[in-house]
Amino acid sequence: MTEVERLAHGITSLIQIYGYIGIFLAMVLESACIPLPSEVIMPFGGYLVVLGHLNFWGVVICGTLGNLVGSLIAYFIGRYGGRLLILKYGRLIRLSEHHLKMAENWFTKRGQSAVLIGRVLPIVRTFISLPAGVAQMPVVQFLLYTLIGSLPWVYMLTWSGTALGKGWEGINKYVHPLTYAVVAAIVITVATYVVKLLRHRQE
Numbered sequence: 532m533t534e535v536e537r538l539a540h541g542i543t544s545l546i547q548i549y550g551y552i553g554i555f556l557a558m559v560l561e562s563a564c565i566p567l568p569s570e571v572i573m574p575f576g577g578y579l580v581v582l583g584h585l586n587f588w589g590v591v592i593c594g595t596l597g598n599l600v601g602s603l604i605a606y607f608i609g610r611y612g613g614r615l616l617i618l619k620y621g622r623l624i625r626l627s628e629h630h631l632k633m634a635e636n637w638f639t640k641r642g643q644s645a646v647l648i649g650r651v652l653p654i655v656r657t658f659i660s661l662p663a664g665v666a667q668m669p670v671v672q673f674l675l676y677t678l679i680g681s682l683p684w685v686y687m688l689t690w691s692g693t694a695l696g697k698g699w700e701g702i703n704k705y706v707h708p709l710t711y712a713v714v715a716a717i718v719i720t721v722a723t724y725v726v727k728l729l730r731h732r733q734e
């Protein structure tokens with residue numbers, strides 16, 4: 532059994548035993564920069580929905596709340612620990628300087644909106660909370676952007692698990708199309724909100 536297979540087995544065992552709490556804890560760890568793939572956590576939750584063990588919206592809510600809590604942990608580590616602390620202990624969770632720089636560059640180029648879009652991008656989504664904390668982004672705005680960015684991603688992954696059924700492990704084939712679809716949905720939603728806000732102000 533490969534390391535990836537052992538990791539996937541550990542995640543599915545956690546969720547099978549603890550259900551919603553297992554999903555919540557796994558997503559907290561994933562969002563707190565612990566290398567647990569949400570592409571395994573949420574589709575397996577969706578598969579358990581098909582089996583009748585869990586409720587669809589219960590899975591989505593627990594996954595999203597886990598995202599929020601884990602992201603907030605990483606945010607405060609960045610805010611109060613700073614970049615040096617992150618680099619010093621990052622190796623313990625396989626956080627390389629390359630990964631941190633990738634998230635930092637994304638945040639620098641796009642500002643605070645990077646937290647919103649970065650939630651559905653590989654690697655960046657896991658570590659984007661750290662530079663947001665280092666930059667001392669307002670915590671309320673950070674949580675709002677994290678929620679808006681995380682919810683569609685968690686929803687789509689859970690839905691894919693229900694759609695694929697026993698073949699939920701094949702989600703890796705659809706991750707990139709799902710990513711583009713979720714990014715497009717977020718952009719359209721934000722653009723629609725901005726247009727309505729501008730019209731309301733004009734009126």
